[in-house]
Amino acid sequence: MFAAQDITKGEFIIEYLGEIVSRGEANARGIACEARAKESGGGAVFIFELDAERCIDGNFPYNDARFINHACRTNCEAVREGDRILFYAARDISAGEEILYNYAYPLENFLDHPCNCGFPECVGYIVSELDRKKLRRLLRGRKPNRPKNG
Numbered sequence: 119m120f121a122a123q124d125i126t127k128g129e130f131i132i133e134y135l136g137e138i139v140s141r142g143e144a145n146a147r148g149i150a151c152e153a154r155a156k157e158s159g160g161g162a163v164f165i166f167e168l169d170a171e172r173c174i175d176g177n178f179p180y181n182d183a184r185f186i187n188h189a190c191r192t193n194c195e196a197v198r199e200g201d202r203i204l205f206y207a208a209r210d211i212s213a214g215e216e217i218l219y220n221y222a223y224p225l226e227n228f229l230d231h232p233c234n235c236g237f238p239e240c241v242g243y244i245v246s247e248l249d250r251k252k253l254r255r256l257l258r259g260r261k262p263n264r265p266k267n268g
């Protein structure tokens with residue numbers, strides 16, 4: 119999704135529209151959708167976490183916000199207002215710039231969510247900014263790392 123006009127920091131961009139479902143239902147839909155995507159080679163899951171119990175399934179043509187791509191460097195933020203998810207500009211955005219948001223998947227299954235955004239802060243996986251440091255340490259631990267004197 120690209121900005122059609124200049125957007126000022128703090129300005130409302132778009133709402134993430136969809137159907138509010140329980141976390142269990144969202145997980146079931148996500149798994150079914152991923153299975154379909156594997157068969158057809160296309161498709162994606164558009165589940166946005168609303169709170170601990172509920173998610174918004176945004177897999178509907180009227181939800182243009184589902185086209186916002188992930189990147190580890192972002193220019194907008196999602197704010198929960200009641201049962202709604204609203205995207206606001208986190209800085210000034212120029213017309214033609216891509217709108218980017220950090221999907222911030224849980225660290226536990228980072229391997230399922232590789233990232234190739236190319237920004238210097240990218241760890242290679244889609245995780246929250248807060249989890250990046252932890253993941254860097256984790257990834258370093260996975261490589262053979264022998265002390266010189268030992």
Ligand SMILES: [Zn+2]
Pocket residue numbers: 189190191233234235236237239240241242243
């Ligand atoms: Zn990245």
